[in-house]
Amino acid sequence: MMNSGDAAVVIEGLRVRRGRTKVLDGLDLSIPRGQVVGLLGPSGCGKTTLMRSIVGVQRVAGGRVEVLGQPAGSGALRHRVGYVTQAASVYDDLTVRQNLAYFRRVLGAGRDDVDRAIDATDLRANAGQLVSTLSGGQRSRVSLAAALLGSPDLLVLDEPTVGLDPLLRVELWSLFHRLADGGTSLLISSHVMDEATRCDRLLLMREGAILADTTPEELLAETGAADAEGAFLTLLRRHHPRHALDEPTTDGPPPDAPVPEQPESSRQHGGTSDEEAAR
Numbered sequence: 001m002m003n004s005g006d007a008a009v010v011i012e013g014l015r016v017r018r019g020r021t022k023v024l025d026g027l028d029l030s031i032p033r034g035q036v037v038g039l040l041g042p043s044g045c046g047k048t049t050l051m052r053s054i055v056g057v058q059r060v061a062g063g064r065v066e067v068l069g070q071p072a073g074s075g076a077l078r079h080r081v082g083y084v085t086q087a088a089s090v091y092d093d094l095t096v097r098q099n100l101a102y103f104r105r106v107l108g109a110g111r112d113d114v115d116r117a118i119d120a121t122d123l124r125a126n127a128g129q130l131v132s133t134l135s136g137g138q139r140s141r142v143s144l145a146a147a148l149l150g151s152p153d154l155l156v157l158d159e160p161t162v163g164l165d166p167l168l169r170v171e172l173w174s175l176f177h178r179l180a181d182g183g184t185s186l187l188i189s190s191h192v193m194d195e196a197t198r199c200d201r202l203l204l205m206r207e208g209a210i211l212a213d214t215t216p217e218e219l220l221a222e223t224g225a226a227d228a229e230g231a232f233l234t235l236l237r238r239h240h241p242r243h244a245l246d247e248p249t250t251d252g253p254p255p256d257a258p259v260p261e262q263p264e265s266s267r268q269h270g271g272t273s274d275e276e277a278a279r
Ligand SMILES: Nc1ncnc2c1ncn2[C@@H]1O[C@H](COP(=O)(O)OP(=O)(O)OP(=O)(O)O)[C@@H](O)[C@H]1O
Pocket: 018, 019, 020, 021, 023, 041, 042, 043, 044, 045, 046, 047, 048, 049, 050, 191, 263, 265, 266, 267, 268
């Protein structure tokens, strides 16, 4: 385990229950500073829950979550951690600029920050537009712009590229790398496996556990797969022989064998989530 000084986030033995579901059950990880770290895994595997725990808004049942050397959620981190959820969290009846000006005041960030955030997210042409009239991709960029105010040291972004066209996705990924080059640590979730290759490091998640903590190059070399999607499926098969759906095999458990700690209310079960991973 990395020592806390070198890491943006250190997690040991994290346990989280949501409703009757054990979503995370003894999860360990560390996230280095100044890198773009991808958190990848099928829908329902616990990515959002892990991010909420890092940001300090998730009630946890046990374990330690340390962020920038402080306990997650502590007051000292308030201006140092930016979080963008999947749902846009900006005001519809204000313009882009009015939203950012409002959040800047709440944060006590510098006046220049509004223009800097508008430029970074390529929203200059929409700055005077009401958020209610923006496209989905533009709206999610306003949330991202709000998270950039105050130059947080850690940015936690939950699926920031969903619904964006390929060109915008490429632009956003280059923004993420520019921020990392400037010393910001980024944790970015996605269930689009081709985005894995854009990250400096990868955390592959499955059913509340980290299957691999690696780099894109190591992942491909270690699995012998041609792309990130194939590599993830190879890892799944290694860890859960029942997922070797397209490999003729007579050993291993039957397809309907019980799996330990399968979430009770998972949105995705068994093979379905592998199909999701494969998309
Ligand atoms: N309030 C809740 N009560 C019960 N179960 C919940 C609750 N919130 C989440 N869960 C369950 O916890 C698990 C993890 O959810 P989480 O949102 O962390 O997944 P995710 O990997 O972010 O999924 P997605 O990619 O679809 O956003 C899922 O099985 C989900 O159904």
